[in-house]
Amino acid sequence: MAMSDDVTSPAVVELIDVEKVYRSGELEVAALRGVSLRVDENEYLAIVGPSGSGKSTLMHILGCLDVPTAGIFRIIGHDAQSLDEDVLARIRNAFIGFVFQQFNLLAHMTALQNVELPLVYAGVDPDERRARAIAALDKVSLADRAEHRPGELSGGQQQRVAVARALITEPAMILADEPTGNLDSGAAADVLELLEALNAGGRTLVVITHERDVAARAKRTIEIRDGRVWDPEDHDVGALDTGALR
Amino acid sequence: MTWRDTFWTAMDAVRSHRLRSSLTMLGILIGITAVVLTVGIGQGAQATVRDQINELGTNLLVVSPGSSTSSTGVRGGFGTVTTLTQADAAALTSNVAAPDVQAVSPVSTTSAELVNATTGTNWTTTLTGTTPSWQTARSRGAVLGRFITAADQRNAAPVVVLGPDTVTQLFGSNDPIGSSVTYNGVKLQVVGVLQSLSSAEQAASNDLAVVPISTYAQRLVGGVSRNSVSSIYVKATSAGTLSAAYQETNALLLNTHHVTTASSADFSIATQQSILAASNTVDNTLTVMLAGIAVISLLVGGIGVMNIMLVSVTERIREIGVRKAIGASPSVIRRQFLVEASVLGLAGGLLGVAVGILGAVLVPQFSDQRVILSIPASIGAIVIAVGIGVVFGVYPASRAARLAPIDALRSE
Numbered sequence: 001m002a003m004s005d006d007v008t009s010p011a012v013v014e015l016i017d018v019e020k021v022y023r024s025g026e027l028e029v030a031a032l033r034g035v036s037l038r039v040d041e042n043e044y045l046a047i048v049g050p051s052g053s054g055k056s057t058l059m060h061i062l063g064c065l066d067v068p069t070a071g072i073f074r075i076i077g078h079d080a081q082s083l084d085e086d087v088l089a090r091i092r093n094a095f096i097g098f099v100f101q102q103f104n105l106l107a108h109m110t111a112l113q114n115v116e117l118p119l120v121y122a123g124v125d126p127d128e129r130r131a132r133a134i135a136a137l138d139k140v141s142l143a144d145r146a147e148h149r150p151g152e153l154s155g156g157q158q159q160r161v162a163v164a165r166a167l168i169t170e171p172a173m174i175l176a177d178e179p180t181g182n183l184d185s186g187a188a189a190d191v192l193e194l195l196e197a198l199n200a201g202g203r204t205l206v207v208i209t210h211e212r213d214v215a216a217r218a219k220r221t222i223e224i225r226d227g228r229v230w231d232p233e234d235h236d237v238g239a240l241d242t243g244a245l246r
Numbered sequence: 247m248t249w250r251d252t253f254w255t256a257m258d259a260v261r262s263h264r265l266r267s268s269l270t271m272l273g274i275l276i277g278i279t280a281v282v283l284t285v286g287i288g289q290g291a292q293a294t295v296r297d298q299i300n301e302l303g304t305n306l307l308v309v310s311p312g313s314s315t316s317s318t319g320v321r322g323g324f325g326t327v328t329t330l331t332q333a334d335a336a337a338l339t340s341n342v343a344a345p346d347v348q349a350v351s352p353v354s355t356t357s358a359e360l361v362n363a364t365t366g367t368n369w370t371t372t373l374t375g376t377t378p379s380w381q382t383a384r385s386r387g388a389v390l391g392r393f394i395t396a397a398d399q400r401n402a403a404p405v406v407v408l409g410p411d412t413v414t415q416l417f418g419s420n421d422p423i424g425s426s427v428t429y430n431g432v433k434l435q436v437v438g439v440l441q442s443l444s445s446a447e448q449a450a451s452n453d454l455a456v457v458p459i460s461t462y463a464q465r466l467v468g469g470v471s472r473n474s475v476s477s478i479y480v481k482a483t484s485a486g487t488l489s490a491a492y493q494e495t496n497a498l499l500l501n502t503h504h505v506t507t508a509s510s511a512d513f514s515i516a517t518q519q520s521i522l523a524a525s526n527t528v529d530n531t532l533t534v535m536l537a538g539i540a541v542i543s544l545l546v547g548g549i550g551v552m553n554i555m556l557v558s559v560t561e562r563i564r565e566i567g568v569r570k571a572i573g574a575s576p577s578v579i580r581r582q583f584l585v586e587a588s589v590l591g592l593a594g595g596l597l598g599v600a601v602g603i604l605g606a607v608l609v610p611q612f613s614d615q616r617v618i619l620s621i622p623a624s625i626g627a628i629v630i631a632v633g634i635g636v637v638f639g640v641y642p643a644s645r646a647a648r649l650a651p652i653d654a655l656r657s658e
Contacts, residue, residue, distance in 0.1 A: 089573055
């Protein structure tokens with residue numbers, strides 16, 4: 001699965017009228033009601049919105065963790081609806097690096113093993129993946145903590161290990177879901193600086209957050225409200241009822 | 247993901263839940279131990295029977311007194327009347343009537359307390375009255391001194407040949423030849439010691455006292471049926487003439503007993519084959535029963551594996567979600583859990599075989615049961631254990647593989 005060599009720099013991800021409806025028994029909950037969005041290469045995008053707005057759902061769709069109920073979702077030029085679980089897993093592995101609010105490191109493995117894990121699934125041989133994992137840990141200044149387990153690391157250190165894990169496959173896009181949500185301000189600033197350095201290095205960075213000061217650092221911000229992209233300009237002309245980008 | 251990585255991931259998971267993993271293995275372990283010991287005991291029992299047959303000789307017939315029909319038409323049960331006599335044995339020695347019979351040995355036995363005439367040590371053994379031809383029929387002679395002779399037989403000589411175990415009991419390590427033992431006040435001179443039978447199961451055959459049957463009937467036991475015998479050993483000239491010898495013996499005894507229909511014969515003839523068959527039937531029943539227990543324990547062990555794997559999947563939903571988010575495909579997750587289940591099976595199987603071997607060493611220490619370990623059966627048991635891991639791992643593994651990554655990540 002190589003990146004398209006289309007000269008007109010393709011979108012990393014593209015959503016057209018994406019809807020997502022969750023069903024639990026009789027109840028249907030529309031989490032996304034027609035979202036259109038294009039994220040280009042090397043963008044730094046913040047997605048903000050109150051809780052329950054559907055921004056987490058949007059993040060899961062962007063990350064190929066979930067598929068839309070309706071609409072079109074393309075990632076690196078591939079139509080995600082037509083792909084099976086195995087291909088989606090390979091896309092996640094090769095093109096997307098995840099950073100979660102809860103860190104989501106595997107507790108029984110060392111920092112090094114956690115960072116190596118995406119390369120294990122990519123089928124990289126042990127010597128190479130160890131070298132790359134050490135390099136990735138070095139980038140987040142944790143090379144000296146390589147043999148520590150997550151329980152032996154502070155929250156900020158754990159999140160930096162998670163960043164190292166996200167960058168090790170050199171993904172096209174880093175998806176960070178409330179990356180600073182569980183961190184104190186000092187650690188939060190460290191993690192954001194790391195992520196921004198990756199963006200400066202050419203990677204697309206999408207940060208989902210409800211913190212205004214985090215969002216303010218991004219080059220572009222979109223707000224999700226009630227399952228739609230909330231466009232302040234549309235709102236100014238009273239377009240709320242018809243929905244954004246219609 | 248390579249198989250090696252899959253294997254080490256599974257090993258990690260097994261190691262990081264030590265107690266749970268060991269309890270799961272215990273189920274498999276018990277089942278595999280049961281399989282290994284069942285096969286071992288079954289083969290041990292068969293080997294025991296084979297040895298007994300070989301020691302008796304394959305071309306041996308044993309004539310036992312059987313049912314009788316009295317003159318009033320009342321039919322007695324097996325063994326109610328001692329219908330075999332020394333005369334029957336004598337008749338069978340005829341070269342004309344029974345040309346395929348090499349040796350005939352009538353035997354009378356009773357339980358008897360022998361006393362060492364010098365020291366007063368006493369020992370209860372099987373007193374056997376027989377003829378010199380016993381040596382030929384049973385393929386067994388004296389290792390010290392001599393066996394009873396035709397002269398002893400003629401004179402009803404007060405001589406006795408003792409089994410090796412009997413000698414140990416009565417004389418300790420002293421040479422018994424020339425010493426005397428008494429039975430019911432009759433002094434018997436020890437003239438020989440019987441050859442020891444090798445296999446452990448033949449212990450009873452090493453504890454006996456052999457006297458001439460004439461001595462037995464006239465001096466020692468007597469009674470109304472002094473001419474009757476407990477059984478007659480008939481040895482065919484070769485294994486090939488065994489059935490001919492059987493026919494001749496049967497015809498001759500029917501004739502001398504004046505029995506016209508074979509079905510009302512007052513004796514029965516057992517060949518080693520029939521004894522072997524009867525013994526095998528018993529052994530097979532036992533083996534099938536033990537195998538049933540083994541299969542049930544394996545089944546329970548397998549359900550244990552499935553149970554633990556299901557718990558493991560539920561407990562590790564978040565881990566599965568993380569693995570999927572960073573690129574594990576459903577087939578990789580399925581494989582990881584399948585390998586984990588088979589690692590549990592393999593470890594349980596290896597430990598089970600180890601405990602089985604230990605059992606095979608210990609069981610014969612505490613009972614007469616012989617256990618023969620079978621290497622193919624042990625390898626088979628390990629393969630079965632891994633197979634159980636795989637079969638009972640399939641359902642939990644596919645549950646793990648089917649988890650949507652997002653549901654898996656959401657779980658707290």
